[in-house]
Amino acid sequence: MDQLRHFLATNSQIRHSSPGSSDFEALREQVVIQETRNPGIIVRPCTIEELASLVKVLTTNKLPFSVRAGGHDIFGRTQIEKGVTIDMREIHHVDVNKSSHTARVGGGITIMNLLQELQKHDLTTPHPVTPSVGYTGWATHGGYGILSSHHGLGVDQIVGARVVDAQGNICDADEDMLTVIRGGGGSVAIIYELIIKVYPSKKVLAGFIIYESKDLTSTARLYHDNYRNLKIDSIPPALGLYETVIHAPEGKSFATVLMWSSDDLGEGQQWVDKIIGLAPVAVNNVIETTILAFNEMTAELVDKTAYATIFCPGVYDLTAEVVDVISTYIENKPPHPGFTFGIHELRPEAPRECRKSVFNARDPHFLIEIIPMSSSREIFDELLVWAQGFNNALRKTDPDNIYPISYIPLTPNEGLDFKVIYGNRYETLKRVKEQYDPDNVFKHALVQL
Numbered sequence: 001m002d003q004l005r006h007f008l009a010t011n012s013q014i015r016h017s018s019p020g021s022s023d024f025e026a027l028r029e030q031v032v033i034q035e036t037r038n039p040g041i042i043v044r045p046c047t048i049e050e051l052a053s054l055v056k057v058l059t060t061n062k063l064p065f066s067v068r069a070g071g072h073d074i075f076g077r078t079q080i081e082k083g084v085t086i087d088m089r090e091i092h093h094v095d096v097n098k099s100s101h102t103a104r105v106g107g108g109i110t111i112m113n114l115l116q117e118l119q120k121h122d123l124t125t126p127h128p129v130t131p132s133v134g135y136t137g138w139a140t141h142g143g144y145g146i147l148s149s150h151h152g153l154g155v156d157q158i159v160g161a162r163v164v165d166a167q168g169n170i171c172d173a174d175e176d177m178l179t180v181i182r183g184g185g186g187s188v189a190i191i192y193e194l195i196i197k198v199y200p201s202k203k204v205l206a207g208f209i210i211y212e213s214k215d216l217t218s219t220a221r222l223y224h225d226n227y228r229n230l231k232i233d234s235i236p237p238a239l240g241l242y243e244t245v246i247h248a249p250e251g252k253s254f255a256t257v258l259m260w261s262s263d264d265l266g267e268g269q270q271w272v273d274k275i276i277g278l279a280p281v282a283v284n285n286v287i288e289t290t291i292l293a294f295n296e297m298t299a300e301l302v303d304k305t306a307y308a309t310i311f312c313p314g315v316y317d318l319t320a321e322v323v324d325v326i327s328t329y330i331e332n333k334p335p336h337p338g339f340t341f342g343i344h345e346l347r348p349e350a351p352r353e354c355r356k357s358v359f360n361a362r363d364p365h366f367l368i369e370i371i372p373m374s375s376s377r378e379i380f381d382e383l384l385v386w387a388q389g390f391n392n393a394l395r396k397t398d399p400d401n402i403y404p405i406s407y408i409p410l411t412p413n414e415g416l417d418f419k420v421i422y423g424n425r426y427e428t429l430k431r432v433k434e435q436y437d438p439d440n441v442f443k444h445a446l447v448q449l
Contacts (some may be wrong), residue, residue, distance in 0.1 A: 001040055003061045004084065007054075008043070014054065015044040015090065027087060028079070031132075033307050034377075035076025039066075039085040046090045048162065048170055048192045055190065056168030058084060059441055066444040067186055069108050070134020073446070074310050074371075075412050078137075080444055088136075091192060096121050102159060103198045107136045107191045112295060119292040124201035126151050129242055129257065129342065130302055131295040136194060140185040141409050141446060142359055144344040144367060146240035146259045151199055152351035155182045155359045160195030166441040175356065180432045183359030183425070185408075187447040188436040205260040205268045206294040207286035210246065211279045213253040217327035219279050220254055224323050226278040234349060238262035239271050243343040245330050248282070252330060257342075258286055259294070306338070307380035308373035311391035312410035314403030315366050318343070321397045326368075329390040334382050338374030343367070358425040361405040368394065369410065408446055418449060 008016050017024045018041050027042050045051040058065050065084035066077070079085050088108030094117035095104040103125070105114055112131040118124050126147040128138055135154075143154015151157070161173040161181055166189070173181060173189065180188050211219050242257040258275055260268030265288060272286050315322055333339065344367040353362065370390050372383035395402065405421055419426050433449055440449075 001063065004041065004043075004057055004063060007057045011050070011053065014050050015046070017042045017044075028085075029305065030071050030073070030076055030079070031305055031308070032074050032076060033305055033375075035079075037076055037079045037081045039079050040082045042085045042087050044087045044090050048164065051086070051091075051190060051192055052164045052168050052170050054086065055164050059166065059168060064444065067190055067442075069136045070110055070132070070138075072130070072133045073137070073409065074308060077413070077444070077446060083444070086190065088190075089134075093193075094118070096123065096198065101198055102195050105135060105194050105196060107193060109135050111135055111138070112299060115292045115295055118198060119290060121198075122200060122202050123198040124261075124291045125157055125196055125198045126154055127295070128154075129298065131299050132302065132304075136191050137185060137409065137446075139194065139196070140181055140183070140191065142183065142361065142407060144346070144407075146242050146257065147261055148344070149235075149240055149347045149350045150237045150261050151197070152353075153346075153359070155357055156351065156353055156355070157196040158182050158194055159197060159355070161189075161191055162193040163189035163191055165189045166437040166439065176432050177436060179356040180358055180429055182355065182357030183422070184429050184433075184447045185445060187429075187442055187445045187449070188433055189442070200263075201261065201291055202263065203265065203288050204291055204294070205265060205272055205286055206258065206289050206291070208246070208255050208257055208283070209272075209276055209281060209286060210248060210253050210255045210283040212282045213248075213251070216252060216254055216331050217324070220323055220327040220330075221320070223254065223279040224318055230274060230278070235347065236262070236267070236271065237347075237349050237351075238264075238268065239275075241275070241345065245341045247337040250282075252333065253282065254279075254330075257298075259291075261291075302340075303373060303375065306373040306375055307377050308371060309384065309387075310410050311370040311387055312407055313368050313370075313391055313394045314361075314405065314407070315368065315394070315397070316363070316401050316403055318366055319398065319401055322394065322401070325390075325393045325397060329386070329393065332386075334379075334386055336374060336379045336383060338372070338376075338379055339383055339387070340369065340371035340373060342369045344369070358422055358429045360421065360423045360425050361403075361407070363403070365403040367403075367407060413448070418447065
């Protein structure tokens, strides 16, 4: 570490913080309270030149390092004990090119900051339901979101990247490296900047539809029976849905987050009415708004920090068996407001990949998020037991309906089988990794071969 400290002393413009510094704990803190890994130093480059020179020092002296973009990894994997954290959050530029319908975005930008900048140009891009997440980690490992059916997954938006490679060289990612970045994240390079696709967006219809839930099990069954019938004639790509359970004044309530992202708001309202008709409704607050305004509203509903973890089983279909497990566990959840539950659906009509990638979860499926969380450790521990039972019960349903591909950002390391996750794309990932990072410099990335 002495070599790094000497480098930083002679390059005083590069921001950094060590244990004992007044800002260290604020910089170290992650969303998940119980993840308390303490790096030996946090370095915050602002330019690609600073980033490249830093990587050269770290690799030359074989100093262990990790890369933090947003810091939302629920398992704390963006920092390593006593190692070096490369904190990318000072690199958050957005440069829009309207003629090519793309934007260059800094590797440390959050979803909220990205949406704020794009809104100035009446543009948007696919994003997750939690806008405080870092964009780069979300997009490069898959990127489920409410616009997936309209514009594709986050990984499908990436058309270019400027990176620092394992030797500390600055370069534009070639096609092989881009293929691995799309699904393999920062496993072969540190991503200074992504070039992503952007889309016109002025007004959308968005909000929550909360259904009558005195008998939550009956409501969930009715909703899914009717939704399955609705899908027979296909659902337009512009309609994005995210099933969830919220804590309304009257208790736990089954709800759907809805966004209609086409500029034909008249057709959109017709589809809002169809989703309202899936089950008796208690509250409908879907309104004409902007994507930014909607995300600013949802951001207020999410705790900034908490004791938390996640279970993320996947299924091909929300069968009656699966719906019964979901509704039973929601009904029997401990009486605390601290949990998040939601279901992403990758629908058949979602845009298919148009560029090479190693992301392999392309079949239509549902990704179920079970997130016990609380500011109280005691309450979290109680919710954790419930969530473990919930996850186990879902995984014991019809084995032919279980989706076999784990989602890397929401799965702990011990649950990751990369040969299964990448399937026939694994050999491409391995080959490119050996080509660009033969010494495994980026061994602390989420994808570890």
